[in-house]
Amino acid sequence: MFTNIITDVTTDISVWGVIIAIGVSLVLGLVIAGIYAMSGNASKYMLISLAILPAVVGVVILVVNGNLGAGIAVMGAFSLVRFRSIPGKSLDICFLFFAMGVGLVSGMGYVIFASVITVIIGAVLLIGSRLDIGTERSENKKLRITIPEDLDYSQCFTDLFEKYTKSAKLIKVRTTNMGMLYELTYEIRLIDSSMEKSLIDDIRVRNGNLTIVCERNINFESI
Numbered sequence: 001m002f003t004n005i006i007t008d009v010t011t012d013i014s015v016w017g018v019i020i021a022i023g024v025s026l027v028l029g030l031v032i033a034g035i036y037a038m039s040g041n042a043s044k045y046m047l048i049s050l051a052i053l054p055a056v057v058g059v060v061i062l063v064v065n066g067n068l069g070a071g072i073a074v075m076g077a078f079s080l081v082r083f084r085s086i087p088g089k090s091l092d093i094c095f096l097f098f099a100m101g102v103g104l105v106s107g108m109g110y111v112i113f114a115s116v117i118t119v120i121i122g123a124v125l126l127i128g129s130r131l132d133i134g135t136e137r138s139e140n141k142k143l144r145i146t147i148p149e150d151l152d153y154s155q156c157f158t159d160l161f162e163k164y165t166k167s168a169k170l171i172k173v174r175t176t177n178m179g180m181l182y183e184l185t186y187e188i189r190l191i192d193s194s195m196e197k198s199l200i201d202d203i204r205v206r207n208g209n210l211t212i213v214c215e216r217n218i219n220f221e222s223i
Contacts (some may be wrong), residue, residue: 024111025058028102028118035122036095050099055102124171143186146210164199
């Protein structure tokens, strides 16, 4: 069903097959980049990377004469390079593996197969990115509050959390500054994102204007 267009019956590399394979890789890369853009995570350099990555991987596979073992090793090398850089969202990494996989398949000469998996996997990724599953978790924030050691933290901020948040859970307590201070870590979900500054200002009054950090809880969004 999925035939190889690069080699003929004499196993010689077909020039036209190579041209078609690289051309298809570029087109599929543009398709993947378009799907990524529609998923709502568009980034200029990420789009460029996704557009050319299938062609780059395809060229490398052609250089190693379509050897499957060498192709898998190439994908592993690309993966190591990616994970040595700054971690990104899991969806971004998924798109990178998607682009590399398409480049690997098209570089092996199976351009129809590469086109089919691009359509199928691309549709799944696009639909998944549009679903509201996990949206509630993504609204959670991590709030770190530094307090003096003589402040009873068990009930100190309860009224503020009732006023500004839908939920607030103390997940970690640790001492700092040689035991003279406590650092409290909460997982909170604000009633309204515009209330963040008001919440921080009110906490500053309670904790003596010590350090307060409110950040997006990335544990659910990246790997």
